[in-house]
Amino acid sequence: MKYKIYSEMLNKIPYENKPKGLNDVVWRYSKNPIIKRNPIDNIARIFNSAVVPYNGKFYGVFRAEDRKTLPHLRVGYSDDGINFTFEDHPIDFKDENGNSWNPYYSYDPRVTKIGDEYYVCWCLEAHGPALGLAVTKDFKTFTRLENPTLPFNRNGVLFPRLFDGKYKLLSRVSDNGHTPFGDIFISESKDLVYWGRHRHVMERGGQGWWGSLKIGSGAVPIETEVGWLMLFHGVCNTCNGYVYSIGVCILDKDEPSKVLYRANEYILTPEMDYETVGFVPNVCFPCANLVDREGRVAIYYGSADTYVSLAFSTVDDLIDFAISHNEVVGRDKEIGRWEKSLKH
Secondary structure, eight states, X not given: XXXXXXXXXXXXXXXXXXXXXXXXXXXXXXXOXXXXXXXXXXXXXXXXXXXXXXXXXXXXXXXXXXXXXXXXXXXXXXXXXXXXXXXXXXOOXXXXXXXXXOOXXXXXXXXXXXXXXXXXXXXXXSSSEEEEEEEESXXXXXXXXXXXXXXXXXXXXEXXXXXXXXXXXXXXXXXSSSOOOOOEEEEEESSSSSOEXXXXXXXXXXXXXXXXXXXXXXXXXEEBSSOEEEEEEEEEEETTEEEEEEEEEEEOSSOTTXXXXXXXXXXXXXXXXXXXXXXXXXXXXXXXXXXXXXXXXXXXXXXXXXXEEEEEEEHHHHHHHHHHTXXXXXXXXXXXXXXXXXXX
């Protein structure tokens, strides 16, 4: 490995070597998608889901939709990170007094391990879409904490360590429809209840169109000696609708509101049938990444709002790509508190 990695590195992850002759920085699993339509009784689709190592296996919090197309979250587990068994019921979230506290809908979870606890951040109904937060130690009991944001907000991703005793959370403020406010922000908290010191992180746009409409944080960032390596999604609006692609950036290790490097090209865009055809066509949506001791990366992404798929890369290749394809967009490189006044 060229770059030192500080995030958790696993002994084993699902992985396929890059096909010979392929020059792309990311490549797809040859047997995609790993979760297909109607995966279990009365569930039409599972997609946009987060997988983490737990107790020698791979556990995940999955977005599942029944035949009423109402999304909820449920647990799945696997020995190999590819073939999953799912619980036969949605997660029953409890409040801190042990009473059920379940939202009307839940979708697009991310799971972050901090110490021996696993934090789930997802989008839920709270008089409009907002972020929910829950914690578990065993993937059986999930305790909901207070919602970290007001409506309207999506794409919440918690960093996997504290910064001077404070938690940091990425999110994207939005509206009640299809989120025209398309930038990534960061907030911090001492206690996971009260959130503040909100900072701007990344602007939509850039030299190309693939992230021109909106961007959103994706998988939990990977801490490296260069900075926080993060996969994110970018969305453009075409005459045939939205297209969701995956990009890569590196945030400052100590002040992650500052973008150090941001690739001006996507690293994965909808091209395969399972990405271009489905309930919502033309979607590649990253929700998790696993890293092994050789610096190899397994990327879990939702495809066409219908399937869960896998792709692969390495930390070295992703960092090199972000640096070699770097572009400066707006005020990304600044500490995001608008400390410089605009000149008119």
